[in-house]
Amino acid sequence: MSEKINRVVLAYSGGLDTSVILKWLQQTYGCEVVTFTADLGQGEELEPARKKALDAGVKPEHIFIDDLREEFVKDYVFPMMRANALYEGLYLLGTSIARPLIAKRQIEIARQVNADAVAHGATGKGNDQVRFELGYYALAPDIKVIAPWREWDLNSRTALIDFAEKHQIMVPKDKRGESPFSTDANLLHTSSEGKVLEDPWEEVPDYVYSRTANPEDAPDQPEIITIDFEKGDGVALNGEAMSPATLLAALNDLGRTHGIGRLDLVENRFVGMKSRGMYETPGGTIYHLAHRGIEQLTLDRGAAHLKDELAVRYAELLYNGFWFSPEREMLQAAIDHSQEKVAGTVRLKLYKGGVHVIGRKSPNSLYSEKVVTFEDDQGAYDQRDAAGFIKLNALRLRLLGRRDR
Numbered sequence: 103m104s105e106k107i108n109r110v111v112l113a114y115s116g117g118l119d120t121s122v123i124l125k126w127l128q129q130t131y132g133c134e135v136v137t138f139t140a141d142l143g144q145g146e147e148l149e150p151a152r153k154k155a156l157d158a159g160v161k162p163e164h165i166f167i168d169d170l171r172e173e174f175v176k177d178y179v180f181p182m183m184r185a186n187a188l189y190e191g192l193y194l195l196g197t198s199i200a201r202p203l204i205a206k207r208q209i210e211i212a213r214q215v216n217a218d219a220v221a222h223g224a225t226g227k228g229n230d231q232v233r234f235e236l237g238y239y240a241l242a243p244d245i246k247v248i249a250p251w252r253e254w255d256l257n258s259r260t261a262l263i264d265f266a267e268k269h270q271i272m273v274p275k276d277k278r279g280e281s282p283f284s285t286d287a288n289l290l291h292t293s294s295e296g297k298v299l300e301d302p303w304e305e306v307p308d309y310v311y312s313r314t315a316n317p318e319d320a321p322d323q324p325e326i327i328t329i330d331f332e333k334g335d336g337v338a339l340n341g342e343a344m345s346p347a348t349l350l351a352a353l354n355d356l357g358r359t360h361g362i363g364r365l366d367l368v369e370n371r372f373v374g375m376k377s378r379g380m381y382e383t384p385g386g387t388i389y390h391l392a393h394r395g396i397e398q399l400t401l402d403r404g405a406a407h408l409k410d411e412l413a414v415r416y417a418e419l420l421y422n423g424f425w426f427s428p429e430r431e432m433l434q435a436a437i438d439h440s441q442e443k444v445a446g447t448v449r450l451k452l453y454k455g456g457v458h459v460i461g462r463k464s465p466n467s468l469y470s471e472k473v474v475t476f477e478d479d480q481g482a483y484d485q486r487d488a489a490g491f492i493k494l495n496a497l498r499l500r501l502l503g504r505r506d507r
Contacts, residue, residue, distance in 0.1 A: 107133040110219040110248060111212045113204055113234070114139050116151030118273060120223045122262050123250045124158050125269050127221060131248070136164040136215050140204050143171045143289025143347065154272070166211055170203060171289055175346035178203050178425075179290055179386075183393055184334040184444075185437045186409070187417035193367055194383045194390060195420055196291025201230060202425035205237025212245065219246035226252045229372050233423035240426035283310055289350055291363075291383040302368050302378045313354075313382035317361030317455030324453035326460070327356065329392045331448070334441025336389060350385045357384020360452040372422045388450065388457050395448040395459035399467040405440050412436065 110127055114120045114137035127135050137155045139148055148167050155165045178199050189195055208220050220238055224230035231249055238245050256262050259281070266273050282298045292313045299306060308316065329349075330338035336349050344352065357363050363384035371377050397406060412433050419430045446464025450457055472482045 107131040109134045109217040111136045138166045141169045144287040171347040185416045189417045189421045201233035209241040221248040236423040295379040315361045320361040334444040353385030361455040363387035392448040
């Protein structure tokens with residue numbers, strides 16, 4: 103600790119880790135702590151965090167609990183979904199996309215209360231420390247960042263509990279034993295990792311799943327739904343207009359019922375190691391496939407294929423914490439431009455863990471039944487033109503073949 107910290111804004115959940123961090127900051131830095139708790143739709147009661155912060159000596163005016171659900175979906179999840187971003191081809195980036203918003207709001211609060219530092223509870227092994235801190239530094243280049251897990255010697259759950267008991271921090275009974283896995287949740291997904299999930303050969307135990315029904319136990323009858331899109335964003339479910347967060351929440355309910363959105367993944371963390379996680383993204387999985395369905399009608403081949411190339415880079419940037427980077431913003435501008443005509447309705451069938459696009463229509467459709475038909479197209483397409491097209495494309499292959507024969 104080389105410099106004096108007067109006031110720090112802590113990303114605070116009210117759980118064991120951040121409650122210990124709050125007291126540790128007060129003791130170690132002798133500073134005033136401001137707590138910030140973000141409601142991103144994690145499904146937990148957040149008001150207890152206020153009482154815990156008050157009990158820890160935080161001033162009432164320095165306790166921030168913000169409902170960010172609409173901003174989260176509208177300004178972060180939907181732009182990511184326009185990109186069709188999947189990290190390593192599978193992961194819908196539910197944890198990654200939440201961190202930039204939390205970082206942004208922390209910096210806003212730091213400015214509001216004249217804090218000279220921010221702090222988070224991410225460990226020194228994971229990706230979140232990178233995501234939070236790249237966000238902080240992008241928005242406030244001179245901010246002081248405190249990462250307790252990289253500084254203190256409380257390196258076990260037993261040590262955390264001992265510290266909590268010593269300082270009269272309440273530890274619920276269900277938190278006293280070693281947790282079989284850790285979770286992170288928001289309106290887009292729930293992620294679980296560690297302990298019982300660390301052996302990639304072992305199947306994920308049933309009790310780990312919290313967001314989705316077992317597909318084997320899902321209803322025996324499929325459910326048909328429609329999602330309407332405008333400029334690449336979902337605007338209605340089954341014909342009913344909805345806000346971004348309301349739409350995602352409704353899709354989550356449908357996905358839960360039908361066991362949709364489970365992913366068992368061994369991924370490459372940005373810090374260099376492989377990790378195994380289990381993700382549940384029920385509504386996001388439905389939405390992602392619906393968005394691809396409407397793009398099938400409305401995007402030109404060249405734009406669609408280029409967009410698929412950009413999506414890989416976009417997903418990697420987001421996973422690694424570069425939401426506020428100029429390259430992500432440049433990609434976003436190109437992707438958003440591609441979405442101007444992405445409008446229409448997608449019909450989907452939900453059934454026992456599966457999402458199937460079974461219909462799509464758009465006023466901006468590029469699909470021409472007249473051109474594509476196997477029946478008489480009445481001159482819409484002259485099949486004889488294909489001969490010259492093939493010969494031109496074959497020219498270099500024929501030259502290579504003659505040389506190498």
